[in-house]
Amino acid sequence: MPMNVRLLVLLLLWPWTALAQGFAGLGTEADGFAVPERGHSPAFPTDHGPHPEFRIEWWYLTATLTGADGRDYGLQWTLFRSALKPGEAPGWNSPQLWMGHAAVTTPDSHLFAERLSRGGIGQAGAVAAPFRAWIDEWEMAGDMGGDMVLRAGGSDFAYHLTMRAKGPLVLHGEGGYSVKSAAGQASYYYSQPFLQVTGNLTLPEGEMSVTGQAWIDREWSSQPLAEDQSGWDWFSLVLDDGSRVMAFRLRGSSDFTSGTWIGADGQATALPDGSIQAEPLASAPSGAGPEVPVRWRLAIPARGLDVTVEALNPQAWMGTSFAYWEGPVRVSGSHAGRGYLEMTGYGAE
Template sequence: MNAKPFLASVFSVLLTFWIASTVAAQGFAGLGTQADEGFAVPERGYVFDFPTDHGPHPDFRIEWWYLTANLKDANGTDYGLQWTLFRSALAPEEGAGWSAPQLWMGHAAVTTPERHFVTERLARGGIGQAGVTADPFSAWIDDWELTGDWADTLSMTASGPDFAYDMILKQTGPQIFHGDSGYSVKSAGGQASYYYSYPFLEVTGTLTLPTGDVPVTGQAWLDREWSSQPLSDDQTGWDWFSLSFDDGTKMMGFLLRQTDGNAYTSATWITPDGATIAYPDGAFQAEVLETSDVDGRTVPTRWQVTLADKNVDVTVTAINPDAWMATSVPYWEGPITIEGSHNGRGYLEMTGYE
């Protein structure tokens, strides 16, 4: 028996278990637990610095580069695509090699009306297996990559046991800042994150599925967010909506569920030319209309979403109710249809449905 492959395999399993256990113990990427002393916290009035802020912020505990896309093939079939890289820090410092306190978690998924394909990668920082550089921009974990020029064109690849994709993303609109110029409040207690997006991305590329290659086109939404404790200890999860309407307007809205049955909400209205209106707690409303049994959990898969100030009253429906992310920290993520006062497509993410 050759000991080296065996030991490498054992080491990989132990590393995966350790990272998964650590991240899971922090909640969903550490969002609901108290930030340890020494970690930075977001402050109102922060002046963003690009391209530096496209890169990592190791003095904050949690961070992500998060892309979702609504796609169609030549026959008009709907597909959803996700590429996400999470960074979670054990300590507010950089370090080098195996002493680096950064943990990395990558999620990739493709959703069809009938199937949901998902895979996960886990890595320890400091050894080159995963990371992000700001200029030139490159985010990677193993052989998955999101790289290019944020102001122009990005390329994106990922693969799993039964799927893969290779996409080109073209910017067709401006960068968007949520909340108060990128300072996004998440609770009545004042917890917050830094949050900006690129919601105007045109996508072309190829999905590789068990049935073969599928050329697709569509629209994508890229989120950047970082903090050290953006949720309060009485919040149990969130429901996040990115809605792209047929008339070119867009809306981001979320509700953060509380243990008392109430929710904290926020929204951003985005015009076709990129002008924004930020809405405080209570303006955005989302009511569950229908639930589904998903992987043994009761998960909302049809919602009534309203924003009275813009006369938005729509029904949001999952294209595939079974879009469960059976990853180290499980959640629901998938494409949606929008019908009512406005029509269109979008994406829905729901966490905390244990």
């Protein structure tokens, strides 16, 4: 099918009505889809694969890298699955829709690309063992507890990385059951935050070899937000002492916070609502998108963390089919380090 016709078909099939509400559309009713249940924990390798009975799911990788030129680089790879109705069916009868995002961010540029696909025809999907997630030629594959590869690209960039896990998978919340609101909305959520990376970027100015750290997030749900929540601010930080921090703030009539403190040995401690302080300090234009906070104070008093988190490049706006800000950050203050920040829902507020 010609690309322009295929894209038109996909646009007509995608559940844009919910997405037009911004990320607040994720707070609509579950409509017969499965919902996460407290007391159930992810099982591996089974849960590396898809969950078609749930409405939405993602395989999400971010990486903070250093080039052979000494500069900082950030990299994103995401595969989203969204369902028109629960379950799977063969061929074009599949109700599963797939979307991929890839990006590379430097101190002075932000390059991104998007892919869309209907499920059931082999163009996109995921399998648990051996693990593989793909859309077209974009692919993340391997062993989340061992070696992995990642490749993707757009019209003006490409990357090919080799990754090796140096720590365990981490379950967030209550054994992987991650609460998102006072009303009890939740997702299943785990991460692989201990990936060491080597590889190559292809950029408009040429090839660049890179090394660094990567972080994979896996999450699935059917109603991850409450009805009054418009979006989130999500941090994944790798600190110089080897600790990791996942923290998020969900914005609504009253903000809801949650996160996980991850020791250098992989020991995870849940951070309940109210234990995280996330305060925007400065905003800036985001490129083609709205003005967004690009410098934050993030504090976790119980852990002695009080840091400033600042965007490497404020203009890291993902001008994709549903738009958001995603980019690498630098950490300073009580701790030093690097990480990633994702901010959603600002264009809808």
